[in-house]
Amino acid sequence: MKKLVQSITALLSLLAALLVYRSVEWDWPAYLAIAPVEIDSAGDLQQVARHLAGAVQIRTVSTQQRAGGSNQDFRAFQRYLRETYPTLHRQVHLEKINEQGLLYHWRGSRPDLDPILLLGHYDTVPVIAGTESQWTYPPFSGAIAEGFVWGRGTLDDKGMIIAQMEVVEQLLREGHQPARSIYLAYGHDEEVGGRQGALKISQYLQRQGLRFSLVLDEGSIIAAAGVIAGLDRPVALLGHAEKGYLSVKVTAHATGGHSSMPPAHTAAGQVAAAVTQLENRQRPAKLEHSDDFFTGILPFLPTGQRLVLSNSWLFKPLLVSYLQKQPALNASLRTTTAVTMLSASPKENVLPIEASAVVNYRILPGESVATTLDHARRAVDGTGTTVKALGSGTEPSPVAPIDGFGYRLLQRAARESWHDDTLLVTPRLVLVTTDTRHYHPLSDEVFRFMPNALNLDEVATIHGSNERLSLKNLELMLRFYRRLIINADRQTVAG
Numbered sequence: 001m002k003k004l005v006q007s008i009t010a011l012l013s014l015l016a017a018l019l020v021y022r023s024v025e026w027d028w029p030a031y032l033a034i035a036p037v038e039i040d041s042a043g044d045l046q047q048v049a050r051h052l053a054g055a056v057q058i059r060t061v062s063t064q065q066r067a068g069g070s071n072q073d074f075r076a077f078q079r080y081l082r083e084t085y086p087t088l089h090r091q092v093h094l095e096k097i098n099e100q101g102l103l104y105h106w107r108g109s110r111p112d113l114d115p116i117l118l119l120g121h122y123d124t125v126p127v128i129a130g131t132e133s134q135w136t137y138p139p140f141s142g143a144i145a146e147g148f149v150w151g152r153g154t155l156d157d158k159g160m161i162i163a164q165m166e167v168v169e170q171l172l173r174e175g176h177q178p179a180r181s182i183y184l185a186y187g188h189d190e191e192v193g194g195r196q197g198a199l200k201i202s203q204y205l206q207r208q209g210l211r212f213s214l215v216l217d218e219g220s221i222i223a224a225a226g227v228i229a230g231l232d233r234p235v236a237l238l239g240h241a242e243k244g245y246l247s248v249k250v251t252a253h254a255t256g257g258h259s260s261m262p263p264a265h266t267a268a269g270q271v272a273a274a275v276t277q278l279e280n281r282q283r284p285a286k287l288e289h290s291d292d293f294f295t296g297i298l299p300f301l302p303t304g305q306r307l308v309l310s311n312s313w314l315f316k317p318l319l320v321s322y323l324q325k326q327p328a329l330n331a332s333l334r335t336t337t338a339v340t341m342l343s344a345s346p347k348e349n350v351l352p353i354e355a356s357a358v359v360n361y362r363i364l365p366g367e368s369v370a371t372t373l374d375h376a377r378r379a380v381d382g383t384g385t386t387v388k389a390l391g392s393g394t395e396p397s398p399v400a401p402i403d404g405f406g407y408r409l410l411q412r413a414a415r416e417s418w419h420d421d422t423l424l425v426t427p428r429l430v431l432v433t434t435d436t437r438h439y440h441p442l443s444d445e446v447f448r449f450m451p452n453a454l455n456l457d458e459v460a461t462i463h464g465s466n467e468r469l470s471l472k473n474l475e476l477m478l479r480f481y482r483r484l485i486i487n488a489d490r491q492t493v494a495g
């Protein structure tokens with residue numbers, strides 16, 4: 001007996017030693033060696049802010065009813081870019097796709113190098129009627145005050161377009177000639193699906209047989225220090241993959257009649273049972289995307305978290321049960337199931353002849369629209385309901401490599417443009433869908449990242465009230481795109 005206790009104790013201390021060893025024995029991420037770069041010609045920030053203010057004042061609003069808003073506003077925006085960036089519009093080729101999609105091609109001197117493609121959209125969501133008074137400055141004023149440019153579209157994402165145009169204009173004036181071609185593509189209907197803008201631009205580029213070494217769109221940001229629990233540093237979250245999308249309708253039919261003589265289960269009851277089963281039979285959790293997420297930040301997490309994360313082979317059940325309690329983390333673990341709409345009888349004393357529920361899935365990369373639909377059908381088994389897909393859904397994106405040209409280029413530009421060396425960089429699964437879904441045929445290295453350091457309050461203003469871009473972030477974008485364009489000319493980007 002004593003021997004057994006001894007050997008168990010010995011085993012436990014060996015295990016403890018192994019766990020600690022694995023949590024301290026990491027390689028410091030190599031990107032930490034990339035230092036900030038002095039940039040003295042970032043341009044006149046106040047003037048750039050005024051340029052953005054002018055762009056915000058043009059109401060390029062997309063609504064569901066009218067994709068692309070009024071043509072007049074969109075034409076005014078195009079004219080505004082032409083007048084504000086004259087050198088660019090003289091020297092860079094502009095092709096209008098489907099009249100309002102803007103495709104700029106800054107020709108490189110080395111046609112043998114695959115070009116890079118920067119995406120954006122110049123439409124915005126509307127301001128919900130009745131919420132105007134919640135804005136500190138009117139939503140289309142472009143007011144420059146309190147260190148911000150205020151207005152709809154500043155963050156999403158006219159600020160990004162203005163920063164890119166500004167940098168190209170400036171580099172052209174300095175006589176810069178890129179080796180690698182640079183394309184800028186700005187759609188006019190991203191907020192209502194991008195089928196007239198991004199999709200048409202992508203098809204146009206595909207017809208030319210082009211392949212890109214990097215495609216970059218919005219969709220992820222820099223989490224300001226403190227936003228990620230346990231981390232007091234800012235983290236550039238490079239969106240290397242994005243979830244897919246599918247809604248299904250679950251339906252039950254019955255004969256109906258008066259509610260004074262009901263069957264044991266009405267159509268509504270059947271749908272309720274199906275909904276309960278769907279919620280109870282979630283898609284399984286997979287750790288690979290959260291593992292990716294921790295690659296760039298692991299050494300900086302508190303010891304307890306690091307111990308668990310670096311020993312996920314042992315702690316997987318514990319880790320999953322911890323992560324899945326928080327909706328934002330759970331969403332990176334699995335295909336999520338959200339029951340969103342219910343309908344049944346139109347009257348309280350009438351039995352429904354049809355009842356239905358709509359369930360919205362966000363599909364994890366590696367799974368598909370077909371596997372999700374199949375799962376839903378099996379999950380409602382025995383309830384007497386049927387499951388039908390609403391529309392064709394969107395497949396999850398491929399996962400871009402995090403050791404390739406594109407990731408390294410973004411990582412380097414982010415580190416070089418941040419004001420000190422505290423910025424961490426890590427890959428991240430994007431939970432919403434972006435215009436990039438139209439661009440996958442053009443590149444294996446499609447990323448979503450806008451170099452804005454935002455806290456949660458600022459994130460909430462996107463599509464909400466008081467949307468605003470800080471001058472600090474505007475300056476950061478100018479620095480970032482400048483470093484990106486200059487570094488893109490290295491054939492391989494180290495670090």
Ligand SMILES: [Zn+2]
Pocket residue numbers: 121156157190218
């Ligand atoms: Zn957007």
